[in-house]
Structures are given as structure tokens and as C-alpha cells.
Amino acid sequence: DTAVSQTPKYLVTQMGNDKSIKCEQNLGHDTMYWYKQDSKKFLKIMFSYNNKELIINETVPNRFSPKSPDKAHLNLHINSLELGDSAVYFCASSQDPGGTSVSTDTQYFGPGTRLTVL
Amino acid sequence: AQTVTQSQPEMSVQEAETVTLSCTYDTSESDYYLFWYKQPPSRQMILVIRQEAYKQQNATENRFSVNFQKAAKSFSLKISDSQLGDAAMYFCALNGAGNMLTFGGGTRLMVKP
Numbered sequence: 001d002t003a004v005s006q007t008p009k010y011l012v013t014q015m016g017n018d019k020s021i022k023c024e025q026n027l028g029h030d031t032m033y034w035y036k037q038d039s040k041k042f043l044k045i046m047f048s049y050n051n052k053e054l055i056i057n058e059t060v061p062n063r064f065s066p067k068s069p070d071k072a073h074l075n076l077h078i079n080s081l082e083l084g085d086s087a088v089y090f091c092a093s094s095q096d097p098g099g100t101s102v103s104t105d106t107q108y109f110g111p112g113t114r115l116t117v118l
Numbered sequence: 119a120q121t122v123t124q125s126q127p128e129m130s131v132q133e134a135e136t137v138t139l140s141c142t143y144d145t146s147e148s149d150y151y152l153f154w155y156k157q158p159p160s161r162q163m164i165l166v167i168r169q170e171a172y173k174q175q176n177a178t179e180n181r182f183s184v185n186f187q188k189a190a191k192s193f194s195l196k197i198s199d200s201q202l203g204d205a206a207m208y209f210c211a212l213n214g215a216g217n218m219l220t221f222g223g224g225t226r227l228m229v230k231p
Contacts, residue, residue, distance in 0.1 A: 041207060043224075106168060109155075109164075
């Protein structure tokens, strides 16, 4: 069984469009995350979210928004896509309830979604 | 702000030999955790090993071990008896508030048969 899954695995779209990437975890974890990996393989946190708190990396444009219908899902919505949004997006989850303190828990990653904006 | 630096963009090792990947970091936290993740061509991020900063003993997982030097803020990964399947990108990571990970730029490891 897949622990953290993402759909779609590949997404090709035009500039200016709005798109969503879905993430689901079946680990019973409390906190989920989104990371962006650029063309140079550099990974950067975008969001940390549990049912109580959303922590946003200050460098993330407000065109990006996480939406969580329930504890097992954290979807990423992107409005008005730009060429620079092309990247691989990873979802992850951890057991810890998160918050502002440092956590002990390991994060488990999904397989990634390669987004290409033309 | 936290930073993680991997100074070796690429490394190569002969099969069955040992290789060490370097990582240095900076944080203002007194308690934190360090991780090494492996990313093969499939792009899946796989946890290799983790180290709690309060533990002086270096973590080991089978052929993988770390050399954690807290005062020097250094966290290197040693891979013994390298195998072809070890070829991948390796990322060093540090967790911070909200358990959000800060990653280094990665080291591409090539294993020669």
C-alpha cells in the first residue's frame, strides 16, 4: 500500500491556467507538507499544515494555496501559473502535530508531481 | 534562518568501496534533528538515516553511518561497501520550527562497477 500518494504524476499546462495537485496519506499522520524541487534539484519547503495551524514559507507567492478537506489530504492549488512554477512538487507527512516547536518525527514523501508550464 | 550546505555537487566511488558525503549546517535551535535522504532516478525521496542532535552517539543503519560533529556543525554520511543501487542524489536536511525541513543542494553519487 502506498503511504503518501500524489496525483497526477505529470502535469503539463499553459501559462495563466489554474491547477491543483492532490496528496493523500494513509499513515494516520497529523501534519502534511508541500515542497518544491527546482530544475537544479534544490528542495524548498512551501507549507506545513495540520488541522490547527498553517505555516507558510514567506517566499511562497500567494498564488499558491493549500487546501485540506480532511486530515488525510492536503491539496495544492496554484492560480495564474507562470513559467517559473515549473518544478517537481513533493507532498510529505509526519506523525507529530507540528506547530512552531521543533519536531522529532521523520517525514515521509510522496512520489512527486512534475509540473511543466508552457 | 537555517542553512544547510553540501559542498560536493558530485562524487564517485568504486563498487564495494567506501565513500563519505559532506554536510555542514547552521541553526539557532538548541535541539534539532538531521537527516540524509536519497533520491534515485525514480525521484522518490527515501530516508537513509537520522540523527538527534542531543545524542552524542553517531547513528548507523546497516552500511550507512554518520559522523556528527555538533560543535563544528558537521554531519557527514559514510556509505560502506558501496553498491550499484546506491547511485542517487543524496540530500542532507535539518528540521526546524513546524518540522519544516531545510535541505542542502544535494550530492550526486555515482557508483562505478
